[in-house]
Amino acid sequence: MTKRNLTAPRKLVYDIVLQADDHPTAADIIDRLKARGQSVAYATVYNSLRYLTEEGLIHELKLEGKTSRYDGRGEDHAHIVCVSCGKVDEVMTPPPAEWLSKVAEESGYLLTEEQFIFKGECPACRISKQKN
């Protein structure tokens, strides 16, 4: 039968995402693998990212631009993007459970995942804008 597995190349990709303190794109991951002297084919990186996302080991983020970013942080959490400098921060305050259950009830869906993206101006950009 054979089972889908966390194979060696997938593990290499997973490690890069886990160790990143940003939200790397596929291209970023390829660069970082190369910098470590680890050889993983282009298509395999994409395959691995899809696998890891489907397994729930990492999360795919669709923020600005057309390229997906990836997040290896364990706890589910929201993100906040600065519309001015593009910085992405984690949001650790979780959404009220009561809202989630209300949404589940309203929609009739069995909820499996949430992706919350806030946009706004980060503290640094707010300050630098005041100066101008």
Next chain:
Amino acid sequence: MTKRNLTAPRKLVYDIVLQADDHPTAADIIDRLKARGQSVAYATVYNSLRYLTEEGLIHELKLEGKTSRYDGRGEDHAHIVCVSCGKVDEVMTPPPAEWLSKVAEESGYLLTEEQFIFKGECPACRISKQKN
């Protein structure tokens, strides 16, 4: 000087998005314009969608796949995507204001926009899965 404007082609694109009861992609919009016999260049549709999004007249949704979808509904609202059939529904129960202000406080950001995407299994898919 000249001002950015809701020009004729932009209005045509806007009308398509406003009248859609789904969440059309750029390609969908081009098809619907063509079906109406309205000629708008490919690049102009993209230009128009960017313009309309920046003006806040419509909203860009990044759901499954690599193509953006657009939503012309006036009130800001969350979306819920069925992971099984791909259907996209509107979520009308708004997030508690208290959560939003807590996020603003935590992050120090000046919030301008929120994009909330729920994923799960829609009622129809839940039922059809029970049968199997």
Next chain:
DNA sequence: ATATAAATTTAAACTAAATCTAAATTTAAA
């Protein structure tokens, strides 16, 4: 009204991200 300068539209070329293909390799488990 008219001239002028800036913005917008257009068609076509181009770019970049991601997927597909088919052959080679690895892996699981019979």
Next chain:
DNA sequence: TTTAAATTTAGATTTAGTTTAAATTTATAT
């Protein structure tokens, strides 16, 4: 150990969206 399925690979291909440069339209100052 064999066999079938899964995975990897390199390269070709697809696709969404952007860029380019010329033509057109538009806003507004005269």
